[in-house]
Amino acid sequence: MAKVEYPEEVLALVTQLKRLPGVGSRSAERIAIYLLQHKKATPLDLATAxxxxxxxxxxxxxxxxxxxASGCAVCDDRGRDVTTLCVVEQPTDVLPIERSGVFQGMYHCLGGRLSPLDNVRPEDLRIGGLVRRVRDAGVREIIIATASDVEGEATANYLVEILEPYECSVTRLAQGLPAGGGLEFADELTLTRAFEGRRSF
Amino acid sequence: MAKVEYPEEVLALVTQLKRLPGVGSRSAERIAIYLLQHKKATPLDLATAxxxxxxxxxxxxxxxxxxxASGCAVCDDRGRDVTTLCVVEQPTDVLPIERSGVFQGMYHCLGGRLSPLDNVRPEDLRIGGLVRRVRDAGVREIIIATASDVEGEATANYLVEILEPYECSVTRLAQGLPAGGGLEFADELTLTRAFEGRRSF
Structure with missing residues (x-):
């Protein structure tokens, strides 16, 4: 008597689903069975997507x-301010900024951050392209919006150095208390930054 | 200035992922971005699967x-005991029983349980096929392994009635304390069933 298992096609699907972030063995099996059994499941639509x-x-x-297929939603938009450039680590960082509505300029996604430990060097990031845009496209302000952790800071400092020769101001997003956050939830570094960056009324 | 969003292809993928069980809006976006960005992601393999x-x-x-494509792992296995038939609600109920190793007979998956509230009637389940198998295939014992809740019990009782004319014993899985479970975790109904089903040493 052989061990009964799901057909190999189902096992292959479970294997693929298990590779997705946040999907463990049990969820993968549950999703696979849903896709096989549920009337409203649309596995072919997912495959097409x-x-x-x-x-x-x-x-x-x-x-x-x-x-x-329809082009870049940022670069193809003629209504944006081309003189301001916001530098972010990942393309996924663009949407939170867009949702806040605070920024109307262009973006530049580096594709990562400098990290000697993970072997990410300047030539692995989209830095050459950034310099070309600053040089050729009439950029007047560069807002560096990399993360506020060690590697994000190191990346920001590196960019400041690289962009020094060009005639444009380079700024960095403010650090301090998050909106709605009380002092009791702020860590020491955040508090230090909030004190350092204090402003007069 | 238009609202910046992900390209429509990405949004379509997020929509499809959001339909999977246990995947919310944020997980769907996270999975989609993983599939787009991560070096180890294999979206085409998932599509093929x-x-x-x-x-x-x-x-x-x-x-x-x-x-x-390779046939039914249960029915095509010549090493199994064809005189015993275990009736379960769903095909997914087969694997837990198989993993326990306690049963070597054949299975019959009803495809659900009787439920007047959800409009599931006997003709919606694989009951005709069960009767044919019992009549034609020399089955000597039918073990009913539907769930021990109200609808599972109702389904079991219905099957007992339907199978009455045929010369085979119909049994039901024992109910009682789960293995390793202390009395403090048992609900009243489980305790009632455990007392009713008590056995002498």
């Missing part, structure tokens, strides 16, 4: 944001 | 268990 993303979505050659 | 499942996996015509 995956293939369409793979075929049509790439990084914008200019800014590094995700670009589909 | 989905299509292969859709094309090749179906319910076994005899027992209702999942069957792939």
């Amino acid at each position: 995956l293939q369409s993303c793979d075929a049509k979505v790439s990084d914008c050659e200019t800014c590094g944001f995700f670009t589909g | 989905l299509q292969s499942c859709d094309a090749k996996v179906s319910d076994c015509e005899t027992c209702g268990f999942f069957t792939g």
Whole structure:
């Protein structure tokens, strides 16, 4: 008597699902069974969406944001302020800024942050392209919006150095207390930064 | 200035991922971005696995268990005891029983349970096929392994009635304390069933 298992096609699907972030063995099996059994499941639509993303979505050659068949939603928008450039680590950092509505300029996604430990060097990031944009595209202010941790800071400092020769101001996002956050939840470094960056009324 | 969003291909993928059980808006976005960005992501392999499942996996015509291109792992196994039939609600109930190793007979998956509230009637379940198997295939014992809740019990009682005319014993899985479970965790009904089903040493 052989061991009964799901058919190999189902096991292959479970293996693929298990590789997704936040999906463990049990969730993967549960999702696979849902896709096989549930009347409202649309496995072929999911397959098509995956293939369409793979075929049509790439990084914008200019800014590094995700670009589909219809072009880059940032670079192709003629209504934006081309003199201001916000430098972020990842294309996923663009949407939170957009949702806040505070920024109307262009973006530049580095594709990561400098990290000697993970072997990420300047030439692994989209830094050459940034320098070219600053040099050629009439940028007047560069806002560096890398993370406020050690590697994000190191990346920001490196960019300041690299951009020094060019005639544009380089700024960094303010650090301090998050909106709505009481002092009791702030860590020491955040408090230090909030004191250092204090402003007069 | 238009609202910046992900390309429509990415949004379509997020929509599809959000439909999976246990995947909310944020996980769907996270998974989509992983599939787009991560070096180890294999979106096309996932698409292929989905299509292969859709094309090749179906319910076994005899027992209702999942069957792939290579046939039914239960029905095609000549080493099993064909005189004993375990009736379960769902094909997913087969694997826990198989993993326990306690049962070597055949299975019959009903495809659900009787539920007047959800409008599931006997003709919606694989009951006709069960009767045919009992009549024609020399089954000597039928073990009913539907759930021990109200609908599972109702389904079991209905099956007992339907199977009455046939010369085979119909049994039901024992109810009582789960292995390793102390009395303090047992609910009243479980305790009642454990007392009712007590056995002498």
